Amino acid sequence: MLVGNETLYTILFYALSLAAVLFALLMVCTKKILRSAAYLMAVLSVTAGYYMLLGQEFMAGVQILVYVGGIVVLFIFAVMLTRSVELDEDKPTLGRRLLALLVSVLLFAFSVVMFSWSELPVLLPGLPGSSSGSAVAEIGRRLLDTGPTGYVIPFEVVSLLLLAALIGSIAVAKYDSSSGGGAR
Amino acid sequence: MSNLLVPGAFHWLVVSSLLFSIGVYGLLTRRNAVGVLMSVELSLNSAALNFVLLNRFFAPGKVDGAIMALFIVTVAAAEAVVGMAIFVALYRQRKSVDVNRMNMMSG
Numbered sequence: 001m002l003v004g005n006e007t008l009y010t011i012l013f014y015a016l017s018l019a020a021v022l023f024a025l026l027m028v029c030t031k032k033i034l035r036s037a038a039y040l041m042a043v044l045s046v047t048a049g050y051y052m053l054l055g056q057e058f059m060a061g062v063q064i065l066v067y068v069g070g071i072v073v074l075f076i077f078a079v080m081l082t083r084s085v086e087l088d089e090d091k092p093t094l095g096r097r098l099l100a101l102l103v104s105v106l107l108f109a110f111s112v113v114m115f116s117w118s119e120l121p122v123l124l125p126g127l128p129g130s131s132s133g134s135a136v137a138e139i140g141r142r143l144l145d146t147g148p149t150g151y152v153i154p155f156e157v158v159s160l161l162l163l164a165a166l167i168g169s170i171a172v173a174k175y176d177s178s179s180g181g182g183a184r
Numbered sequence: 185m186s187n188l189l190v191p192g193a194f195h196w197l198v199v200s201s202l203l204f205s206i207g208v209y210g211l212l213t214r215r216n217a218v219g220v221l222m223s224v225e226l227s228l229n230s231a232a233l234n235f236v237l238l239n240r241f242f243a244p245g246k247v248d249g250a251i252m253a254l255f256i257v258t259v260a261a262a263e264a265v266v267g268m269a270i271f272v273a274l275y276r277q278r279k280s281v282d283v284n285r286m287n288m289m290s291g
Contacts, residue, residue, distance in 0.1 A: 006190060013191040017199045024203055024226060028210030033219055040222050043203070047229055054240045056250050066257050071225065071264045078218050078268040082275040092213045100212035108205040115197050120242075138247045139254070151251055158258050165262035169269035 012053055020046040033079050041072045058136045193241040200237065203230035217274075217281040221267045225260060232256040 020043055027039035044067040051060035092100075143155050203226060210223030232253040239249020271281050278285070 010190050013195070020199065021202055021206070024206040027226065028206055028213065028223060033216055036219055036222060040226065043226060044229060047233055050233060051236060054236055056236055056240070056253075059236055059250050059253055062254060062257055066261055067225075067229070071261055074264050074268055075218060075222060075225075078221075078271055081268075081272050082218065082281045092215065097213055100209045103212060104205040104209040107208060108201055111201040111204075112198055115194055115201075120193050135247055135250065139250055142247060142251060154255060158255055161262055162258065165265050169265045172266070173269040173272045 009053065012049075016046050016049050016053065020050075034076065037072055037075045037079060040075070041068055044068050044072065056135060058139060193237065196237040196241070197234070200230045200234045203227075203233070215282055215284055217271050217283050217286075218268075220283060221264065221271075225264065228256060228260045228263075232260075 023039045023042040023046065027036050027043060030036050030039065044063060048060040048063040048068070051057070051063060142149070143151050146152050207223045207225075207227030207230065210226065211220055214220045214223060235249040235253040235256065237249075239246065239253075243249065274286075275281055
């Protein structure tokens with residue numbers, strides 16, 4: 001854990017939260033889709049900072065590698081391949097925006113009320129402990145553990161899922177409507 | 185510093201659900217399908233954050249929450265890849281990824 005100081009931890013938490021919420025709001029409100037992708041990248045990087053603050057350095061690395069380095073680049077490719085830049089995101093109608101605002105605010109209020117009502121069995125209040133030591137070694141051991149608490153089967157299933165997604169996306173994107181018949 | 189200000193599990197959960205709600209807002213207002221998928225990614229990201237913070241506050245010293253978050257990240261990557269392939273194929277056929285005009289299966 002790189003932060004041992006409570007004041008520093010608090011300040012970092014609020015600064016990161018401000019940045020995350022600000023970038024997320026900008027992401028859903030901006031009209032230009034490429035800017036939206038850039039703001040999404042910012043939010044995901046801030047989340048990596050959150051993981052560092054929570055003491056999960058490995059998750060922070062995975063977040064940067066997979067999300068910021070992979071998925072956001074994929075989104076930018078998708079934007080360019082579908083010429084979404086030209087599809088000007090015309091303002092959503094007022095009714096739709098109000099409805100979406102109502103739904104999301106209700107969702108947020110409901111979850112906050114539930115959090116404040118439930119008695120969270122906090123084992124480790126306040127400061128993140130320096131208890132973890134090396135979480136990376138433990139994660140690796142658990143992922144390949146064949147025992148009752150191991151995750152070797154989900155691990156293999158997820159690797160199959162990735163292979164299926166790879167082949168399936170190539171098959172879907174390669175389909176040429178001009179040469180074959182079928183679906184219009 | 186007041187003790188209420190020090191971020192505990194409640195503060196983290198509130199931030200995470202706020203990010204999720206913003207993702208839902210984007211999901212409901214976007215017209216571009218790629219924008220919709222980006223909002224879904226934001227929501228998935230806050231779900232993974234939830235797993236990690238609950239691991240940290242309720243089961244310190246264990247790594248199960250982090251492993252779940254790892255799986256969420258993997259599934260999100262697969263979802264983004266397949267979604268992008270579908271959008272590219274759709275654009276080739278219909279010259280648009282406007283979700284308001286995706287009505288070929290209705291009626």
